Amino acid sequence: xxxxxxxxxxxxxxxxxxxxxxxxxxxxxxxxxxxxxxxxxxxxxxxxxxxxxxxxxxxxxxxxxxxxxxxxxxxxxxxxxxxxxxxxxxxxxxxxxxxxxxxxxxxxxxxxxxxxxxxxxxxxxxxxxxxxxxxxxxxxx
Amino acid sequence: xxxxxxxxxxxxxxxxxxxxxxxxxxxxxxxxxxxxxxxxxxxxxxxxxxxxxxxxxxxxxxxxxxxxxxxxxxxxxxxxxxxxxxxxxxxxxxxxxxxxxxxxxxxxxxxxxxxxxxxxxxxxxxxxxxxxxxxxxxxxx
DNA sequence: ACCAATTTAGTTGTGCACAATCAAGTTGCC
DNA sequence: GGCAACTTGATTGTGCACAACTAAATTGGT
Numbered sequence: 001x002x003x004x005x006x007x008x009x010x011x012x013x014x015x016x017x018x019x020x021x022x023x024x025x026x027x028x029x030x031x032x033x034x035x036x037x038x039x040x041x042x043x044x045x046x047x048x049x050x051x052x053x054x055x056x057x058x059x060x061x062x063x064x065x066x067x068x069x070x071x072x073x074x075x076x077x078x079x080x081x082x083x084x085x086x087x088x089x090x091x092x093x094x095x096x097x098x099x100x101x102x103x104x105x106x107x108x109x110x111x112x113x114x115x116x117x118x119x120x121x122x123x124x125x126x127x128x129x130x131x132x133x134x135x136x137x138x139x140x141x
Numbered sequence: 142x143x144x145x146x147x148x149x150x151x152x153x154x155x156x157x158x159x160x161x162x163x164x165x166x167x168x169x170x171x172x173x174x175x176x177x178x179x180x181x182x183x184x185x186x187x188x189x190x191x192x193x194x195x196x197x198x199x200x201x202x203x204x205x206x207x208x209x210x211x212x213x214x215x216x217x218x219x220x221x222x223x224x225x226x227x228x229x230x231x232x233x234x235x236x237x238x239x240x241x242x243x244x245x246x247x248x249x250x251x252x253x254x255x256x257x258x259x260x261x262x263x264x265x266x267x268x269x270x271x272x273x274x275x276x277x278x279x280x281x282x
Numbered sequence: 283a284c285c286a287a288t289t290t291a292g293t294t295g296t297g298c299a300c301a302a303t304c305a306a307g308t309t310g311c312c
Numbered sequence: 313g314g315c316a317a318c319t320t321g322a323t324t325g326t327g328c329a330c331a332a333c334t335a336a337a338t339t340g341g342t
Contacts, residue, residue: 007256012174016330115273134257136155
């Protein structure tokens with residue numbers, strides 16, 4: 001049961017290492033990695049409800065609520081109750097939030113470079129991780 | 142720059158999914174996943190300094206100090222200043238902590254099962270992740 | 283022998299993550 | 313129409329993670 005033999009540790013370590021690189025790349029944008037993920041969803045489509053964001057990012061409201069409040073405090077998004085369904089909160093970009101996209105476009109390329117992987121490896125890795133995540137989600141239910 | 146295309150998100154998601162499975166498996170042992178990692182190091186060798194634990198787990202003292210305090214509060218480890226070097230803190234298992242190992246031995250097998258991967262895939266994945274982590278550590282420096 | 287630089291833990295502050303719980307609103311069933 | 317079940321977000325509490333800083337002890341150069 002040696003630590004060295006457990007792939008779980010490697011997943012965990014890789015995740016934190018990624019976080020470190022993003023921290024560096026996103027510092028000038030004033031975003032953390034999870035905030036950047038949320039912004040990516042919003043750059044693709046808006047408005048979205050907190051629920052939809054949670055599905056896209058696999059995060060619950062206990063994580064998203066304070067995160068979105070910080071984005072709102074930073075002036076990047078606005079939140080308002082849906083008129084159609086008062087239970088829902090719609091999240092929209094401010095013009096400042098929308099404008100941040102241009103600067104963010106360069107990030108994925110720089111991250112890809114930092115991974116040191118080639119495209120085939122990335123695709124292979126991605127496939128394995130997705131199957132892994134699906135199996136794990138099933139198992140923790 | 143679609144979220145769906147970014148392998149980073151998959152690493153992040155897999156890491157959290159793993160955490161979920163460990164949370165379930167470790168609940169009866171009263172350990173969290175990072176605590177379990179620390180215990181694994183201690184089951185292999187002891188005493189270890191906080192520094193050595195940090196190197197093994199890639200964690201800094203800001204994470205380890207409170208974690209070890211919780212393990213001490215749970216009665217699983219003892220901490221004491223090294224006589225040889227007063228800067229160092231030696232962490233040892235209590236007999237209760239050592240005894241926990243027997244019950245923990247079953248965990249890796251159950252986790253492996255939950256991953257749904259075969260051995261070849263695990264080894265492949267592990268190799269890729271280690272190269273990835275090394276490259277990322279280099280890049281965030 | 284002395285002092286500066288380094289090493290080692292700890293503390294504080296910020297933010298992510300999830301479980302458990304609550305409140306408010308909606309929907310469906312009778 | 314009225315009520316139970318469900319949906320949606322927010323809140324609280326616990327724990328992980330790291331940056332920045334502090335404190336104490338050791339080491340090395342002169």
